[in-house]
Amino acid sequence: MELFSIKITIFYFSGTGNTWWATEQLQQMLKEKKFEVEYFSAESKVVQDGNKVNELINQSDLVGFGYPIYGSDIPLVFMDFIKNLAPLKNKNAFVYTTMMLFSGDGALVARRQLRKKGFKVKQATNIRMPNNIRLPYPIFKHFPINNGAENDWVKKKKALPKIAKLVDRIVNNKRWIQGWDPANVALGLMQRMEMRFGKVYKYARNYSVDEETCTQCMQCVDNCPTENITFEDEIFSWGKNCLFCLRCYHFCPEDAVLFKKPTLDRKQYPRYKGPGDGFTLDKLKK
Numbered sequence: 682m683e684l685f686s687i688k689i690t691i692f693y694f695s696g697t698g699n700t701w702w703a704t705e706q707l708q709q710m711l712k713e714k715k716f717e718v719e720y721f722s723a724e725s726k727v728v729q730d731g732n733k734v735n736e737l738i739n740q741s742d743l744v745g746f747g748y749p750i751y752g753s754d755i756p757l758v759f760m761d762f763i764k765n766l767a768p769l770k771n772k773n774a775f776v777y778t779t780m781m782l783f784s785g786d787g788a789l790v791a792r793r794q795l796r797k798k799g800f801k802v803k804q805a806t807n808i809r810m811p812n813n814i815r816l817p818y819p820i821f822k823h824f825p826i827n828n829g830a831e832n833d834w835v836k837k838k839k840a841l842p843k844i845a846k847l848v849d850r851i852v853n854n855k856r857w858i859q860g861w862d863p864a865n866v867a868l869g870l871m872q873r874m875e876m877r878f879g880k881v882y883k884y885a886r887n888y889s890v891d892e893e894t895c896t897q898c899m900q901c902v903d904n905c906p907t908e909n910i911t912f913e914d915e916i917f918s919w920g921k922n923c924l925f926c927l928r929c930y931h932f933c934p935e936d937a938v939l940f941k942k943p944t945l946d947r948k949q950y951p952r953y954k955g956p957g958d959g960f961t962l963d964k965l966k967k
C-alpha cells in the first residue's frame with residue numbers, strides 16, 4: 682500500500698485535555714507512518730464554521746473521531762457535530778475514546794451514528810487515561826484524581842500502547858471494534874440511561890462559586906465549550922447546555938468553582954489539572 686498519499690482528518694472533543702493528549706500522540710504516530718494528518722478540536726474555528734468540515738472530509742481518505750466517555754456515552758456536543766455532517770458513501774473512519782476505566786459500548790455510540798451517515802468505521806477503541814471525575818456522590822466520591830507525574834504510569838503503560846495498537850490496525854487496514862459484546866452493550870446502555878434521561882444539564886444546578894476565593898477572572902465563562910456560564914449582576918449562573926465536562930470546575934485557577942458544598946474541601950476533592958505535556962486550555966480551540 683502506498684502510504685504517502687493517504688490523508689487523514691481527525692475531529693475530537695476534549696473537556697479537560699485527555700482526548701487532546703491522545704489525539705496529539707495519535708497524529709504524531711500516524712505521521713511517523715507517513716500519513717498526512719490534520720486534526721481539529723470541535724471548538725476550533727474550522728468546526729464552528731461548519732462549511733469547511735464536509736469539504737475536509739471529502740478530501741480525506743480516512744476520518745477519525747475522538748471523545749471522552751461520559752457514563753458510556755458521547756458528549757452531546759460531539760454527537761450533534763456528527764449528526765450535522767453531510768451524508769456520504771463508504772468513507773473509511775475510526776473512533777477512539779478516552780476513559781478512566783470502563784466505557785461499555787461507548788465507542789459504538791459514535792459508530793452507530795457515523796454508519797447512518799455512510800461512514801465505514803473499521804476501528805473503534807477506548808483508551809485509558811487519568812480520571813477526571815470525583816464528586817460528592819456515593820460512588821464518584823471514591824474515584825482517585827491524580828496530577829502530574831502520578832499519571833505517567835497510565836499514560837505510558839495504558840494509553841500509549843493502545844494508541845500504538847490503533848495505529849497498527851489503521852496501517853494494516855484491519856478491523857478492530859471494541860465493546861460490541863452483549864455484556865458491554867447492556868452495561869453501556871444502563872449507564873447511558875442516566876446521562877440521557879436524567880438530562881445531563883440538571884447536574885449544572887450543582888455548580889456554584891466560592892465567593893471568598895473567586896477573583897472574577899472569567900476563565901470559567903470564557904472556556905466553557907457551550908458558552909453555558911454567564912456572569913450578570915455579580916452572579917455566576919450555569920444554563921441548560923452543560924455537557925458535564927467539568928472544565929469550569931477543574932480549571933478555575935483558584936479552585937473556586939464548586940460542585941455541591943463538600944467540594945469546598947479541596948483536599949478531599951482535588952481538581953484535575955489536565956494531562957500535562959504542554960496542555961493548556963487554548964489548545965482546545967485549535
Ligand SMILES: Cc1cc2nc3c(=O)[nH]c(=O)nc-3n(C[C@H](O)[C@H](O)[C@H](O)COP(=O)(O)O)c2cc1C
Pocket residue numbers: 694695696697698699700701748749750751752753754779780781782783784810811812813814872925926927
Ligand atoms: C460526567 C463524566 C462521566 C464519566 N464517565 C466515565 C465512564 O463511564 N467510564 C470511564 O471509564 N470514565 C468516565 N469518565 C472519565 C473520563 O471519561 C476520562 O477521564 C476522560 O479521559 C476525560 O477526557 P477529557 O479530558 O478529554 O475530557 C467520566 C468523566 C465525566 C466528567
